[in-house]
Amino acid sequence: MKYKKRDKALILLADGTIFYGKSVGGKKGTSFGEICFNTGMTGYQEIFTDPSYYGQLMVATNAHIGNYGTNVDEVESGSIKIAGLICRNFSYEYSRVNADASLEEFLNKNNLLAISDVDTRALVSYIRDHGAMNAVISTDVDNIDALKAQLADVPDMNGLELASKVSTTEPYYYGDENATYKIAALDIGIKTNILRNFAQRDAYIKVFPYNTSFEEMSAWNPDGYFLSNGPGDPEPLHEAQALAKEILERNLPLFGICLGHQVIALANGISTYKMHNGHRGINHPVKNLLTGKGEITSQNHGFAINREETENHPDVEITHVHLNDNTVAGIRMKSKNCFSVQYHPEASPGPHDAAYLFDQFITNIKK
Template identity: 75%
Template sequence: MRYQDHKPALILLADGTIFHGKSVGNVEGTTFGEVCFNTGMTGYQEIFTDPSYFGQIMVTTNAHIGNYGTFSDDVESDDIKIAGLVCRNFSYNFSRQRSDMSLEQFLKENNLLSISNVDTRALVAYIRDNGAMNAVISTRVNEIDALKKELAEVPTMAGLELASKVSTKEPYFIGEKDAKYKIAALDIGVKKNILRNLAKRDCYVKVFPYNSTYEEMSKFNPDGYFLSNGPGDPEPLKDAIILAKIIIEKNKPLFGICLGHQVIGLAIGVSTYKMHNGHRGINHPIKNLTSGKGEITSQNHGFAINIEEAENHPDIEVTHRHLNDNTIAGLKHKSKNCFSVQYHPEASPGPNDATYLFDDFITLIENSKPVTA
């Protein structure tokens, strides 16, 4: 089917700005979410299935999306988590030896509305200058006033709790039962590859629902605790914040990534804030302040830890900085077995610049074990 034969579609931003395009696969529909953009040249399938993107309309800056199809192993959760997709050129034909499905079919099976032929360079520049905001993509191109009214009813991301929408309902296990280490992981939007990285380091991981208590998780008798990535505002996650406080007070080994990093910051007493745009891409430069080395990292977050509060907190050591805007990208507790980062070491864009963090977690566990005579 030629692009000119596809149904007209649009993306309408909360401030009334409109960009026009075409419906991918001639699908009709309407979907709402916070519009954001990712600068990665590859990895679209991992992005679309990342629970951290739940509730967001994804604009891809790469001009061609779908050109290498999809592969069943290249997913970070059980289904697509983004609310919608906006791209420039959608590739209906794909070429990759191990691909088992086209992106078009993958999107259809997951009921995701997508639009192409959008001037994404102009759209990204607009979001960059005006900030992330709610938006709607729709094929109802002649119902602008109605779409504006519906969009006005959509809650903003600030203050929105979304971990409950993506977390597991029941605990489950990853890894070998006879592994050397036992890890209790709180799922507030965990990516599969994080769990695979832990299992690869001889860990038997029990994954718990987002609202699990310390009492429930400690019954597993874990060697360490992990707080996952995830979507939404960290401040409404009261149960997770209380859990992190207890783990820190008891001085149990604790590692957090992304949303888990923000929860740890809140547990220690540092506030978070919604960023103008957030960081979303696979080429974000980070400096490890301990080693002095630079890291190329994958990032996906719209909230961050307050810089001034963290720098002046007596219990916090800032360990990593984002070199583009100097935001905090990592911290550790000065007197407790706790550290966290704002980026994704499991995504391996460097490719292995940051995978040492999983090894650091194992070292923390080893060093925290009581010395026996």
């Protein structure tokens, strides 16, 4: 491996705490965002391109990042969505039969700043104790006061609407137009593998922009409606909430994942809140209260729905709970053809314990 120049770099947290590292590939720059960590041991390319991570500085807890390279097919959107990468050991060389490029090449193509040689165990431990917060990563290590001033102007994730930043601007189709079922999907940060899962179940999907009205979606005459995952605070998504209410009033088949799950809760008068850290990884334990079975799940969210309000809602039933902290991981409506989950049943790579939820939605459509 040829020598890679590695300039000094730092991570400055909103509370003034500083961690040091080296820039990957000698790339210089500065990037701001909310810092968070993912506990997955694989799937870094999918994580980096997941729209739900838009605007976030990602700390990888796996000690080695880049060792299996990248593959053009292993993306969840058309570009990298994280604001920056923080890792312990960055692998410039890679080894995998079906890899087509190094991670360094992939990051450079997407102009992403990455920092390695960071004590990520100490950093993650600090974030766990003090919560997710805004941060900056930079190679401008001699101008900390200026970085602090710029960081103070970065908006907080609480109350921040980001779906419009990642949503499609025009409707598009996915799958076989001769498929048995038609699903109208609201793109508030949709992952490509969700579309793949629907298409594998004989569905043709039309994906609509984040602010689409019920009239526009229903004009396509779909058999069911889907609200996708996505980034940011769900509360400002008033148009998506209005759409969910319209669908529910007509008792049409409705399924929501992650941000879509939160939108459905808000449409039912259940509030959401920003979590201390959120859940991000492919190893989160969930219990299905309907079957009594446990599921290992892929999760990526920094907001959750209010459990007490959900338990007191006369028409909403909790179907899944997160076993680490007892937060609500899934709901269904008692009088409507509607259910949603806080996690990602389309996980790739990752556990496939929850793939049955796509089958459940198709069954609901058949009804």
